[in-house]
Amino acid sequence: xxxxxxxxxxxxxxxxxxxxxxxxxxxxxxxxxxxxxxxxxxxxxxxxxxxxxxxxxxxxxxxxxxxxxxxxxxxxxxxxxxxxxxxxxxxxxxxxxxxxxxxxxxxxxxxxxxxxxxxxxxxxxxxxxxxxxxxxxxxxxxxxxxxxxxxxxxxxxxxxxxxxxxxxxxxxxxxxxxxxxxxxxxxxxxxxxxxxxxxxxxxxxxxxxxxxxxxxxxxxxxxxxxxxxxxxxxxxxxxxxxxxxxxxxxxxxxxxxxxxxxxxxxxxxxxxxxxxxxxxxxxxxxxxxxxxxxxxxxxxxxxxxxxxxxxxxxxxxxxxxxxxxxxxxxxxxxxx
Numbered sequence: 001x002x003x004x005x006x007x008x009x010x011x012x013x014x015x016x017x018x019x020x021x022x023x024x025x026x027x028x029x030x031x032x033x034x035x036x037x038x039x040x041x042x043x044x045x046x047x048x049x050x051x052x053x054x055x056x057x058x059x060x061x062x063x064x065x066x067x068x069x070x071x072x073x074x075x076x077x078x079x080x081x082x083x084x085x086x087x088x089x090x091x092x093x094x095x096x097x098x099x100x101x102x103x104x105x106x107x108x109x110x111x112x113x114x115x116x117x118x119x120x121x122x123x124x125x126x127x128x129x130x131x132x133x134x135x136x137x138x139x140x141x142x143x144x145x146x147x148x149x150x151x152x153x154x155x156x157x158x159x160x161x162x163x164x165x166x167x168x169x170x171x172x173x174x175x176x177x178x179x180x181x182x183x184x185x186x187x188x189x190x191x192x193x194x195x196x197x198x199x200x201x202x203x204x205x206x207x208x209x210x211x212x213x214x215x216x217x218x219x220x221x222x223x224x225x226x227x228x229x230x231x232x233x234x235x236x237x238x239x240x241x242x243x244x245x246x247x248x249x250x251x252x253x254x255x256x257x258x259x260x261x262x263x264x265x266x267x268x269x270x271x272x273x274x275x276x277x278x279x280x281x282x283x284x285x286x287x288x289x290x291x292x293x294x295x296x297x298x299x300x301x302x303x304x305x306x307x308x309x310x311x312x313x314x315x316x317x318x319x320x321x322x323x324x325x326x327x328x329x330x331x332x333x334x335x336x
């Protein structure tokens with residue numbers, strides 16, 4: 001009997017699949033226009049920045065863009081190498097076959113070049129999934145990895161489940177196995193994107209990792225809950241919620257999606273600072289927003305981020321009668 005990952009499907013999961021499918025249809029009509037606006041390049045950079053930031057890389061979208069353009073960047077050499085490797089992997093995005101285990105090993109070699117000794121090789125020792133300094137999961141013994149990964153790929157090749165479900169299940173199971181000494185998080189997120197892109201090419205350009213980064217604690221919590229329950233339903237729901245939110249943001253920030261045209265200044269802000277809309281679903285202080293955008297100069301932040309969002313109504317003040325109050329916070333009500 002072939003391996004079957006343990007998971008159940010909730011009503012919420014099925015509703016998310018319907019919502020995602022509907023939004024993909026709307027976004028497909030705008031894909032040609034998005035290409036003309038060079039959103040593919042922008043979103044790819046956002047994807048790389050989000051995925052690496054989850055692993056502690058501090059390079060900003062602007063710095064990654066500079067690396068892509070061959071410009072010098074003042075940053076730790078290891079982090080620059082991580083960016084170069086990720087760019088190389090995503091340049092070959094269309095060449096990686098998501099159902100092929102050997103393709104995954106080759107992708108790992110590119111992704112981790114110059115960063116680890118065991119390139120494209122399964123780990124030889126024990127590892128754990130970390131959330132900050134906390135171990136949230138101890139992976140299976142190293143001698144079980146080839147068998148477990150082989151079973152997982154066999155299931156992926158044979159499953160009849162919807163790609164949205166199959167991709168999330170694969171992602172969770174991959175992280176549970178943690179097959180490599182390093183780079184497992186990056187590889188798991190990359191491979192889910194590949195599985196989804198095989199189903200719908202739009203997923204090659206959607207910066208899902210950016211929103212995962214904005215909800216990093218929830219990401220690890222979903223992994224932990226799934227492991228504790230021996231059922232990856234919490235992780236499936238988390239990932240589909242992230243995908244649904246990503247599509248909503250794409251539709252909201254792509255010009256001419258609705259009769260109310262989003263100002264270009266707002267589009268620029270949301271492209272440069274992915275996940276900002278979701279971050280502002282709760283009231284945030286100016287300090288919190290500025291830190292999220294990784295901007296050190298207060299006046300620059302006010303002019304380029306805060307002012308455009310306030311003027312366009314994307315952010316509202318919690319204390320509108322006291323605009324200069326030290327207790328002032330901002331919240332976004334655009335995302336539905």
